[in-house]
Amino acid sequence: MSTPSVSPVPPPATTPRLSARGLVKTFGSTTALAGVDVDLADGESLAIMGPSGSGKSTLLHCLAGILRPDSGTVSLRGRDVAGLNERERSLLRRRHYGFVFQFGQLLSELPAQENVALPPMLLGTPRAQAIALARQWLTALGLAGMEERRPGEMSGGQAQRVAVARALITGPDIVFADEPTGALDQATGAEVMRILTETTRAAGASLVVVTHEESVADWCTRRIEMRDGLVRSGALARTSGTTAVAPPTTLAEPGAYGSRWGVAPGAAPSGVVPGAVGGMGGHR
Ligand SMILES: Nc1ncnc2c1ncn2[C@@H]1O[C@H](COP(=O)(O)OP(=O)(O)OP(=O)(O)O)[C@@H](O)[C@H]1O
Ligand SMILES: [Mg+2]
8 A cells, every 4th residue: 555645745856047968169179178067056156167278268158158069958947059050049148148258348438328238228128218227237236426437437346347237237047257357356356246146146147157266256156167178076056056155244345235135136126127127116
């Protein structure tokens, strides 16, 4: 006689937000990725570490649909995206991903607010609405009053905050950052990492950060180590991606953003989709 009432109920299987299997990428005779498996859970922030030339950027580019791997799969919420063509991958990146790079890659001739407004405009949000939303993001990231400044008229840390605003304004599923603090001193880099991790988490996005620096990886909930195109340790996600490692609080300025993100993250301009400005009680 069976005893169904005492059978344990298995936990629901959760699909990772992003999952890569068997990624291979070569450039001529160079094997940049030699068969990489990696998962990224909801709400997780993943640091990709390893020496120069080990394949970190190539992995990030394949995960983010910038590069198409020679073989292997990349699935976004269970849907294979590695095989999409260039146009489809471009659309995928615009709709689902945000990017922060070492030098921000802001357009130098455009004021901060226009740099931040570009992604929603590319998705069809009218210019005035996109600018209003961009101003809210800049305010949320502590850059009120700097909306009209061009990147060259800001400090490196301020410019990277503009880049964070630009990465998050469309409410992406995942933010990809390649050496986001590489051009900054340690204290400024820590501040940018704090803002990047806090705002990404508050916006409900997952985060992938390529870095050489332990102090940068410490802000992430998990890390993997690459060597010669392979993941040496930590490839697959823990069962829950929401177990946050406490960031180094000594580097965080109390109150600078905490009230905004800590108390009422829902009130922050998070998870915003084009056209949602009116619903946010815009103050401009
Ligand atoms: N576009 C390319 N053409 C040719 N070779 C490339 C290209 N991109 C990367 N590679 C090679 O692939 C390997 C991995 O490069 P990748 O840029 O992924 O390394 P990385 O870990 O990001 O290094 P770094 O820390 O210096 O940025 C290296 O040997 C590199 O020279
Ligand atoms: Mg690199």
